[in-house]
Amino acid sequence: MAEGIVTVRFKGGDKAFSVFQGLLTQGFECPLKTCGTLKHVLCRQLGISESYLNERVQTIFLNGRAVDDLVGEVVGNNSRIALSAAMPGLVGAVFRKGGMLSSLRNPRAGTTQDASLENRLGRVTLKLFNLIAAELGPEFFKNGILIKKEQLIHYLGWKKDLLHKACPAATVDGRQVETDALASSLAGAEYVRLFVDGDE
Amino acid sequence: MDKILRINMSAPGKPEIKIDSMGDYAGLGGRGLTSAIVAKEVPPMCHPLGADNKLIIAPGILSGTAAAMSGRISVGCKSPLTGGIKEANSGGQGAQVLARLGYAAIVIEGKPEKKTLYKIFVNKDGVDIAEDDSLRMLGNYDTVNRMKAEFGDKIACVSIGQAGEMMLGAASVAFTDMELRPCRHAGRGGVGAVMGSKGMKVIVLDDAGMKMRSPKDPEKFKAANKIFVEGLRKHPVTGEGLPAYGTNVLVNVVNEAGGFPTHNFKSGRFDGASRISGEALAEMETERGANPTHGCHRGCVIQCSGTFFDKNGNFLSKQPEYETVWAHGGNCGIDDLDAIAMLDRLDDDYGLDTIEMGATIGVAMEAGLAAFGDAEAAIELVKEVGKGTPLGRILGSGAGVTGKVFGVERVPVVKNQSMPAYDPRAVQGMGVTYATSTMGADHTAGYCVTANLLGVGGTVDPLSPEGQIELSRNLQIATAAIDSTGMCLFIAFAILDQEETFNAMVDMINAFTGLSMTAEDVSALGKNILTMERDFNLQAGFTAKDDRLPDYFIKETLPPHDVTFAVADADLDRVFDF
Numbered sequence: 001m002a003e004g005i006v007t008v009r010f011k012g013g014d015k016a017f018s019v020f021q022g023l024l025t026q027g028f029e030c031p032l033k034t035c036g037t038l039k040h041v042l043c044r045q046l047g048i049s050e051s052y053l054n055e056r057v058q059t060i061f062l063n064g065r066a067v068d069d070l071v072g073e074v075v076g077n078n079s080r081i082a083l084s085a086a087m088p089g090l091v092g093a094v095f096r097k098g099g100m101l102s103s104l105r106n107p108r109a110g111t112t113q114d115a116s117l118e119n120r121l122g123r124v125t126l127k128l129f130n131l132i133a134a135e136l137g138p139e140f141f142k143n144g145i146l147i148k149k150e151q152l153i154h155y156l157g158w159k160k161d162l163l164h165k166a167c168p169a170a171t172v173d174g175r176q177v178e179t180d181a182l183a184s185s186l187a188g189a190e191y192v193r194l195f196v197d198g199d200e
Numbered sequence: 201m202d203k204i205l206r207i208n209m210s211a212p213g214k215p216e217i218k219i220d221s222m223g224d225y226a227g228l229g230g231r232g233l234t235s236a237i238v239a240k241e242v243p244p245m246c247h248p249l250g251a252d253n254k255l256i257i258a259p260g261i262l263s264g265t266a267a268a269m270s271g272r273i274s275v276g277c278k279s280p281l282t283g284g285i286k287e288a289n290s291g292g293q294g295a296q297v298l299a300r301l302g303y304a305a306i307v308i309e310g311k312p313e314k315k316t317l318y319k320i321f322v323n324k325d326g327v328d329i330a331e332d333d334s335l336r337m338l339g340n341y342d343t344v345n346r347m348k349a350e351f352g353d354k355i356a357c358v359s360i361g362q363a364g365e366m367m368l369g370a371a372s373v374a375f376t377d378m379e380l381r382p383c384r385h386a387g388r389g390g391v392g393a394v395m396g397s398k399g400m401k402v403i404v405l406d407d408a409g410m411k412m413r414s415p416k417d418p419e420k421f422k423a424a425n426k427i428f429v430e431g432l433r434k435h436p437v438t439g440e441g442l443p444a445y446g447t448n449v450l451v452n453v454v455n456e457a458g459g460f461p462t463h464n465f466k467s468g469r470f471d472g473a474s475r476i477s478g479e480a481l482a483e484m485e486t487e488r489g490a491n492p493t494h495g496c497h498r499g500c501v502i503q504c505s506g507t508f509f510d511k512n513g514n515f516l517s518k519q520p521e522y523e524t525v526w527a528h529g530g531n532c533g534i535d536d537l538d539a540i541a542m543l544d545r546l547d548d549d550y551g552l553d554t555i556e557m558g559a560t561i562g563v564a565m566e567a568g569l570a571a572f573g574d575a576e577a578a579i580e581l582v583k584e585v586g587k588g589t590p591l592g593r594i595l596g597s598g599a600g601v602t603g604k605v606f607g608v609e610r611v612p613v614v615k616n617q618s619m620p621a622y623d624p625r626a627v628q629g630m631g632v633t634y635a636t637s638t639m640g641a642d643h644t645a646g647y648c649v650t651a652n653l654l655g656v657g658g659t660v661d662p663l664s665p666e667g668q669i670e671l672s673r674n675l676q677i678a679t680a681a682i683d684s685t686g687m688c689l690f691i692a693f694a695i696l697d698q699e700e701t702f703n704a705m706v707d708m709i710n711a712f713t714g715l716s717m718t719a720e721d722v723s724a725l726g727k728n729i730l731t732m733e734r735d736f737n738l739q740a741g742f743t744a745k746d747d748r749l750p751d752y753f754i755k756e757t758l759p760p761h762d763v764t765f766a767v768a769d770a771d772l773d774r775v776f777d778f
Contacts, residue, residue: 018483021479021483022474022477022479022480022483025452025474025477025479025480026474056436058436059453061453061456061457064456064457064458064760064761065457065761066457082452082453082456084452084453085436085440085441086435086436086437086441086693087437087441087449087450087453088437088438088441088442088447088449088450088504088690088692088693089447089450089522089643090630090643090675091450091453091454091459091622091627091630092437092450092693093692093693094627094629094630095453095457101629101671104627104628104629104630104632104668104671104672105626105627105628105629127452127456129449129452129453129456130441130444130445130449130452130478130479131436131441131444133479158475162487
């Protein structure tokens with residue numbers, strides 16, 4: 001266990017992925033090598049392709065504010081980024097990046113980052129919604145997502161029944177653990193790096 | 201669809217049935233027709249539950265044709281909730297079946313002398329009306345089951361539940377879906393109360409032996425419909441997002457934006473949002489063997505309605521819509537999808553608007569009748585409405601009445617109608633529409649129909665903050681026009697993004713009607729509808745003061761962004777300058 005981080009790994013194929021997909025919508029933490037523009041952080045550091053970002057991701061929130069300019073926006077330490085596919089309804093159009101209805105937002109909602117934060121080491125919380133979670137989730141789970149232990153325990157309690165069916169066992173730092181005993185096996189940890197493998 | 205069925209409930213002895221030609225209403229459908237009839241035939245100062253009010257049920261211009269997504273139906277009257285003109289629309293089978301039977305509208309007028317309940321049966325052979333007091337105080341589900349036993353399962357029903365019979369302000373009119381479940385509702389404004397005031401419990405429609413409506417130019421119509429459907433299927437919203445998650449896909453996004461009204465509009469973020477999100481709902485439905493991808497009427501391509509099964513795998517309700525999940529969920533601090541689906545089922549069965557009821561329960565919670573987050577208490581409060589207790593009648597009268605009775609200052613209504621699921625402090629343009637809509641606070645009044653593409657009201661600068669007034673105006677004009685076609689508003693994204701899909705829709709209308717409608721014609725239609733509606737409201741006593749949000753939206757900041765609604769009154773008063 002390094003720096004209070006334990007590694008938890010689930011196997012169970014698509015069913016397991018389905019059970020844990022909700023964690024992506026709640027948000028997980030991503031360490032950054034450097035802070036920088038939104039485009040730099042998402043593409044260079046988090047590995048999302050530029051074409052995917054341009055075409056598939058239609059709504060981006062930075063600290064709760066819908067943003068349009070990926071190059072002009074700076075991501076600072078402890079920022080929160082959320083990515084969504086195209087959304088229905090008037091509000092979907094309002095929050096859409098570069099959308100013609102963006103003026104219907106409240107321009108005072110949310111804060112902008114200080115550009116001087118650029119190049120500092122940092123960490124962001126990333127949320128993946130709807131189709132974006134379904135499409136990018138497997139890759140993030142394959143590489144492991146970082147979440148607080150309490151968040152995982154709370155989540156496992158919510159998904160208890162589904163979890164039993166999809167993946168009754170996990171490994172914690174390489175040791176086999178029944179899911180019922182998972183919470184107690186995380187004692188002392190602050191964070192969990194969670195892997196969900198796509199293969200049975 | 202060239203005739204109007206009029207039923208005079210005041211006629212001595214038995215309601216009188218009359219079939220009229222379209223006359224001055226020729227060419228109108230949906231909201232255009234309901235508002236035209238209300239504006240021309242209903243005295244603006246009449247009592248909404250009196251004999252002078254009329255209830256109009258009208259499918260859209262394209263309903264009953266092969267046009268995809270053409271299954272919306274409008275219900276219009278003077279609203280007992282707002283006191284102004286009302287058009288509430290619904291999906292379900294009603295539009296397609298009524299249109300195929302050849303009726304552009306059913307107009308129920310007058311008021312029976314005695315308190316008798318009636319049912320109407322309409323088929324290719326004519327119209328039959330009969331007394332049926334055995335239906336008294338039945339819920340919509342039981343009512344439809346009785347009609348199924350009597351008329352078979354190839355019917356569509358339009359009905360009211362207990363709330364409509366009690367003439368409550370939150371009462372809806374229910375329409376059955378393809379499986380004959382009364383789960384699609386014209387919810388807003390108390391239209392069910394007006395149906396109840398007429399003594400009309402259920403209208404049974406049977407289109408056996410009737411053909412699909414034929415276009416003037418079948419080949420052009422078929423070709424346009426094909427392109428239109430392809431456009432819907434390839435677009436990520438209509439072809440992927442909505443079919444996969446339904447409208448509830450908005451929960452996480454609106455919550456992230458800080459615009460998800462929580463605990464009776466005290467905050468814009470709900471901690472339990474991810475537990476009631478569209479993603480969580482779809483996963484739960486799939487796990488229980490329900491279907492998150494399901495159409496509410498024949499000819500639906502988007503398939504966003506879904507079904508919800510309980511823990512034992514039995515049908516409980518339709519997939520709760522985003523507005524319902526917000527109203528009964530985040531707004532009341534409830535993060536349990538099973539409880540929200542139960543509330544949805546109760547609302548549908550009693551015949552209640554889920555937005556109005558969720559907002560009402562939120563106000564009741566603020567008054568201390570239950571704690572925020574107490575799902576069981578919320579269910580019991582809604583059950584009071586079904587039982588018709590004094591408390592239930594207060595709650596069923598809506599958030600405004602409930603706030604007054606229990607001394608709550610923070611009541612989220614405009615023109616006495618509850619706000620939907622977007623806090624106007626976070627999405628100011630939505631607040632402009634809430635404030636100024638002829639319908640009261642309404643999220644669909646200014647929907648995402650591209651104003652610039654339609655050329656409605658000229659082109660505006662979308663990035664200008666001042667553009668909010670112009671955009672709201674143009675969206676309201678465009679929406680009024682689309683509401684007349686019978687087309688589902690969810691087509692908006694595909695026609696917004698894909699020019700060929702927009703053109704296909706216009707081609708389809710023109711090929712069907714034989715007209716050559718232009719963008720200017722669409723604009724003129726929308727403006728005409730809004731003008732009629734505004735004039736009616738002015739004559740009913742509305743003034744500029746009614747086009748305002750409640751005071752606390754201007755004074756109280758909304759966490760997490762700590763913003764207020766900042767559009768000036770003078771700007772709100774400019775919305776209808778056209």
